[in-house]
Amino acid sequence: MTKKPPKKPSGKVAGRQAAKKKQRRTTREKSAHVKTAKGRKTSSTKWLKRQLNDPYVARAQMDGYRGRAAYKLLEMDEKLKLLEPGMMVVDLGSAPGGWCQVAAKKGCQVIGLDLLEVDPLPDVTMLEMDFMDDNAPDELIAAMKGQKADVVLSDMAPNTIGHKNTDHLRIMHLVELAYYFAKDVLKPDGAFLAKTRQGGTSNDTLNLLKKDFKTVKHIKPPSSRADSSETFVIAQGFRG
Numbered sequence: 001m002t003k004k005p006p007k008k009p010s011g012k013v014a015g016r017q018a019a020k021k022k023q024r025r026t027t028r029e030k031s032a033h034v035k036t037a038k039g040r041k042t043s044s045t046k047w048l049k050r051q052l053n054d055p056y057v058a059r060a061q062m063d064g065y066r067g068r069a070a071y072k073l074l075e076m077d078e079k080l081k082l083l084e085p086g087m088m089v090v091d092l093g094s095a096p097g098g099w100c101q102v103a104a105k106k107g108c109q110v111i112g113l114d115l116l117e118v119d120p121l122p123d124v125t126m127l128e129m130d131f132m133d134d135n136a137p138d139e140l141i142a143a144m145k146g147q148k149a150d151v152v153l154s155d156m157a158p159n160t161i162g163h164k165n166t167d168h169l170r171i172m173h174l175v176e177l178a179y180y181f182a183k184d185v186l187k188p189d190g191a192f193l194a195k196t197r198q199g200g201t202s203n204d205t206l207n208l209l210k211k212d213f214k215t216v217k218h219i220k221p222p223s224s225r226a227d228s229s230e231t232f233v234i235a236q237g238f239r240g
C-alpha cells in the first residue's frame, strides 16, 4: 500500500504555524550562539556563551570597567554605604582591577594585591604577590604609609577543584587570613567585606567577626550569578 503524503495546512492553520516558526527564530537570534570548535572543551564553550550573553559583561565594556565583578562592589556599596572620598581601602585579590576602579572612582586611596599582574590604574598602588606569603601583611602595611584602613575588601578566590568541602575550606582559609589582617590595620568603625561560598562563613569565623564588629551579615549582590555558590560576608563597625 502506498503511503499518502501528509496534508499541507491551509488558511488560518498555515498562518499560525508560520508565525510560531518566526517567533522561534527571533528568540533564538536574541542569544549569541557559540559553535563548538575543535579542541575547545564543552565547559569553555559554555563559559564563552555565558560571557557573550551576560548583560553585565556588555555593561562593563561600555562603562570602562575591567570586568563584571565591578558591579558586585557597586551594588553592595549602594546598599551598605561603604566607600567615601578620602578613605583608605585595601583590596585583596584585585586582578584585573574592577573593584580598585570602583573605589578609586569614589575618591578612595586604594592599595590592591593579587597573585597576578594588574595593569596600572590611576590612584591605585598595586602589589603583585600571594596574600598567603608571610611578608604580604607587612608589604601592605608599608604601602599604607602609616595610615590605618577604613575598609578591607577581599574578592580572593582560590582555584576550585570541584570537591565541595575542599573548595569551601580553601576559601574559608583565605577569609580567615584576610580577617586577621583587617584586624591589624582597620580604624575603629572600619569595615571588612569578603567573598565566601555558600554554606556561608564557618561558625568559628562568624563568631570571631561578631566579637570584633558591631554588625555581621551575608550579602549576595544581584550581579553575583544565581547559580554560583558565591556569597559575601560584611562586617561593619570595627570595635578597634
Ligand SMILES: C[S@@+](CC[C@H](N)C(=O)[O-])C[C@H]1O[C@@H](n2cnc3c(N)ncnc32)[C@H](O)[C@@H]1O
Pocket: 066, 067, 069, 070, 092, 093, 094, 095, 096, 097, 098, 099, 100, 113, 114, 115, 116, 129, 130, 131, 132, 155, 156, 157, 158, 159
Ligand atoms: C574574582 S577575582 C577578583 C576580581 C576583582 N575583584 C575585580 O574586580 O577585578 C579573584 C582574584 O583572587 C586572586 N587570588 C586568589 N588567591 C590569591 C592569593 N592567595 N593571593 C592573592 N590573590 C589571590 C586571583 O588571582 C584572582 O585574580
